[in-house]
Amino acid sequence: MPAFQINDEEWGALSEEPGDIFLAYCAIRRFMDYKTGIAGASRRLSEQMMREVLYVAPTQGRHVSGSPTRQRVRSVLDRLVKLGVLIPLGAMIYRLPLATYLAASKTSATNEQPVQKPYQQPEHNQPEPRNDGAYGDIETASSTATESSHIENSNLPQISGKANTHTQRAREDFASSERFPMPDTWVPDPQSFHTVLVRNGMGNVRYLPDQLLEFRSYWVVHPERHQTQAQWEHQFAQQLRRINRNQQTQGTGHEVRERPPVKRVRNAIDILHDDDW
Numbered sequence: 001m002p003a004f005q006i007n008d009e010e011w012g013a014l015s016e017e018p019g020d021i022f023l024a025y026c027a028i029r030r031f032m033d034y035k036t037g038i039a040g041a042s043r044r045l046s047e048q049m050m051r052e053v054l055y056v057a058p059t060q061g062r063h064v065s066g067s068p069t070r071q072r073v074r075s076v077l078d079r080l081v082k083l084g085v086l087i088p089l090g091a092m093i094y095r096l097p098l099a100t101y102l103a104a105s106k107t108s109a110t111n112e113q114p115v116q117k118p119y120q121q122p123e124h125n126q127p128e129p130r131n132d133g134a135y136g137d138i139e140t141a142s143s144t145a146t147e148s149s150h151i152e153n154s155n156l157p158q159i160s161g162k163a164n165t166h167t168q169r170a171r172e173d174f175a176s177s178e179r180f181p182m183p184d185t186w187v188p189d190p191q192s193f194h195t196v197l198v199r200n201g202m203g204n205v206r207y208l209p210d211q212l213l214e215f216r217s218y219w220v221v222h223p224e225r226h227q228t229q230a231q232w233e234h235q236f237a238q239q240l241r242r243i244n245r246n247q248q249t250q251g252t253g254h255e256v257r258e259r260p261p262v263k264r265v266r267n268a269i270d271i272l273h274d275d276d277w
Contacts, residue, residue, distance in 0.1 A: 004029055004030060004032075005100075006026075006029075007098070007099070007100050009098040010025075010029075010085060010098045010099060013083050013084065013085050013098060014083070014085065017079070017083070020054050020068070020072075020076055021076050021079055021080060023053060023054060024050060024053065024054060024073075024076045024077065024080065025080055025085055025086075027049075027050065027053040028040075028045065028080075028086070028094060028096070029096065029099060031043045031045060032096050032099060032101065033101075034101045034102055035101065035102050036101070037095055037096055037097070037099055037101040038089065038093065038094070038095050038096070039093070039094050039095075039096060040089075040090075040092045040093035040094055041089075041093050044092065045092040045093070045094075046092060047070055047073050047074070047092070050073045050076070050077070051067045051068055051070070051073055052067070054067070054068045054072075054073065054076070055067045055068075084097065084098070085097070085098050178228045178229075179226040179227055179228055180226060180227075180228075181219075181220075181222075181223045181224075181225060181226055182216060182219035182220050182222070182223075182225070182232065183220070184216065184220060186216055186232065187212070188212075188232070188233045188236055189229065189233065192229075192230065192233060193233045193236075193237070196230075196233050196234055196237045197237055197240075200237050200238070200241055202237065202240065202241060202244070205240060205244060207236075207240055211239075211240065211243065212236070215236050215239055219232075
């Protein structure tokens with residue numbers, strides 16, 4: 001009897017089953033016809049044969065030995081059917097769907113061929129090649145390519161919901177060019193700075209040269225700070241506001257009202273020592 005090999009699908013279905021179930025499948029597998037994948041048709045199977053296959057020789061230490069009962073043989077066959085490794089076709093005739101046989105190999109090889117869909121089928125009206133190896137419709141193809149190039153190079157604006165990237169980039173560059181670090185010669189613009197002071201409630205405030213110098217010297221040593229002219233003027237106005245507020249607070253705290261002198265009551269000793277008396 002020729003040897004056989006258990007494939008991965010058969011092993012995966014039977015590897016966790018008891019030994020008698022695996023042994024029964026191997027016995028049926030030996031009688032399988034490799035042309036049809038059916039066991040029990042050309043060579044008959046019987047319960048008596050299965051009892052002989054599942055016979056356990058008595059050995060010291062074995063609790064179960066001898067031939068299994070017919071009920072046990074039927075239970076083993078039913079288990080193989082439930083596992084899907086046997087498909088009953090008749091009395092002791094089974095198809096082995098997981099086994100490897102010739103018909104299954106041909107079927108699997110046919111199934112591996114890709115099925116072409118209608119849009120994947122070759123076109124019937126393909127241009128025939130000419131003697132020089134080129135296609136007869138090359139002029140049509142070139143004209144189509146020319147038309148597509150005209151469409152791509154069209155000057156019409158693109159229909160898109162996104163903003164023009166060039167315009168957006170130009171705006172960003174312009175905004176960044178307005179920002180600058182504090183230079184040594186910076187001064188607020190007279191007209192715009194007066195408007196800033198009015199908005200902050202300091203329309204009558206006039207800054208001193210020392211205040212501007214202090215503000216400028218502080219921010220000159222912070223070149224990482226970039227602001228626009230309006231932002232620098234607003235920050236300078238806020239500093240003037242804090243200075244005025246501090247001056248008002250300090251002036252109120254140090255004010256001392258002049259009190260009228262308290263007349264002292266003169267006693268007899270003062271009168272005796274008074275030269276003007």
